[in-house]
Amino acid sequence: MKFNNRNVYISEKAKIGKNVRIGDNTVIYDNVIIGDNSIICNDCVIGEPVNDYYFTSSYENPETVLKEGAFIRSHSIIYAGSVFGENFSTGHRVTIREHSKFGNNCRIGTVSDIQGYVEFGNNCWLHSNVHIGQQSKIGNFVFIYPYAVFTNDPTPPSDTCIGPTVGDFSQIAVGTVLLPAAEIGKHCLVGAQSLVGGKYDDYSLIIGNPAKKIKDVRELKSRNTDKSHYPWPYSFSRNMPWEHEGFENWKLKNGYEND
């Protein structure tokens, strides 16, 4: 229904892999590289020119790389000059600015806004309506829930720009603000609607406005069982690379021995 080749415009300077489907009304600009077996839905813009384009006649669009297996849902805008690992996927109306770097198997939800100059590891999942400011640095298996906001200017407006960092496996719940330079360790849980500045150790459960570490996440029980739910990779495996063998086995083979 969607791939009728209506109003599709693909630059001659773009490289499109094998078995790539491109939806109606989508535009793919210069120097975009799309890997095999990708789906770009309708009304998307891939390789959106950066600001200089409007004001420089010699403008050359920076390279944009979407590796194999990308799945970009409709009305998304991806600026030129970013790199996305394998199986990158988005919801609708996502905006991703230049100089964004994503590892493999990352997902970004509907209407989320990535301001560029950010770095994500592998397997990060951002739900709908997440805002990531410039200079944020995020590890692997970090999940960020709706209306979470990552900031970078401590005393606005200023020329200081220091984004938050988040360690592997940490979870940032809905409506949370990470203040500039916040440092969240590995395996942390930041509770809903928290306002978080400062530095937190691995395994912290952080909540409140302003937020404090209230306990170790390993003390937080699941609602359905009496066991602790965290570190979550031991109790959650749907769509995770350890889905079939369990986290215990997987981690030993994949460099997460200490997790």
Next chain:
Amino acid sequence: MKFNNRNVYISEKAKIGKNVRIGDNTVIYDNVIIGDNSIICNDCVIGEPVNDYYFTSSYENPETVLKEGAFIRSHSIIYAGSVFGENFSTGHRVTIREHSKFGNNCRIGTVSDIQGYVEFGNNCWLHSNVHIGQQSKIGNFVFIYPYAVFTNDPTPPSDTCIGPTVGDFSQIAVGTVLLPAAEIGKHCLVGAQSLVGGKYDDYSLIIGNPAKKIKDVRELKSRNTDKSHYPWPYSFSRNMPWEHEGFENWKLKNGYEND
């Protein structure tokens, strides 16, 4: 100005009622049923195929029903597999996922995101930028204000999914987070930027992070008069079904005797 029949694509398997206007660049997919006297503005997608479409060659689009009098503003995306009562209306860029059920006279504001598998009664008004997670269950005459977020996973990520429930006439003010399984009774007011878990009786005024019931809403005065503003149906009637006869009379005829 808008209905010029430019780039409009309507599936032969869609059923379009009488006196329906469809804006430029709009796409209507298979098995969509649109009731009489509806307006679907420009750049909309109605009956967006669900995920299986991309991966199953035998895919059949689930039925989508928009009853009589729908008014969908531009750039909205409505997935296949939902049912909308009469006079359903949206702002711009609304996203509504599959298995959403809305009663009559509901409205959803610009950029709001309904994640599917939700149930709304009649006359619910969602303002701009509201996020409703799966498994939310909402009564009649519930109004939800911008940046309110309904969640469902208490210990993310997990396989638990228990949405909030909200009773008839309750009001959820801006920037509020309802935690998973929160239960808000009837005629409650949840104040701005509250973080709400747990269970609340009818007529509660709930505020804070974390939220508490601070008093009975019937004790909260209007700013303009000395009378109590709540329960609001007695003091607000613009565009309400009791606009002409008053709530007192209307409720007796409509099954709300006890409200």
Next chain:
Amino acid sequence: MKFNNRNVYISEKAKIGKNVRIGDNTVIYDNVIIGDNSIICNDCVIGEPVNDYYFTSSYENPETVLKEGAFIRSHSIIYAGSVFGENFSTGHRVTIREHSKFGNNCRIGTVSDIQGYVEFGNNCWLHSNVHIGQQSKIGNFVFIYPYAVFTNDPTPPSDTCIGPTVGDFSQIAVGTVLLPAAEIGKHCLVGAQSLVGGKYDDYSLIIGNPAKKIKDVRELKSRNTDKSHYPWPYSFSRNMPWEHEGFENWKLKNGYEND
């Protein structure tokens, strides 16, 4: 790459200035006036008809004025009946309703939602995902950060509509809610995720849920120097009109003697 004149529709009743570029798929409706040297990117709607259009056969579109140097990024929707000063710019997917008034050099970020019937002075910068309710009144050089929400109905739903006011140079940090009728003086800083009602003097530093004035902004140091960062125009000048001569000189010539 963007200005190929594909699917561009411009009303004969629109007036387009000199050296205006209009992107593909953009629609410009009746009685829109666009000043010289403007850029309207792809997929925009300028002069979106107001509600009456759908229901009144004699509908005439109100005038929409974008003065010289406008720069509207893609997928933005600007309703008919608003006036924008020189060098007005937007990010992507911005929605601006009727009866909005903006001074010169204002910017509005991606996905922001201006509900109409609002007034902004000169040089206001709204970042991504800001929500401004009706009847808000905002001075000059006011910057508003992501997920800030301006409200107007103190006891929803009601017929009362009293927006917040914000004085010159004040900064509204991320995730902040301004309650109806909040009055923020000049040179204030409202910290991240604050919930602000009531009235605040010039130079207040306001934080918390609910918010309080915690000190004078002039006591708040920059993270990089030992000096106070506020009032910020003395320490920040990038893209400001005082960039070359300094705020001290500029203010004397421009009517800000007392700032």
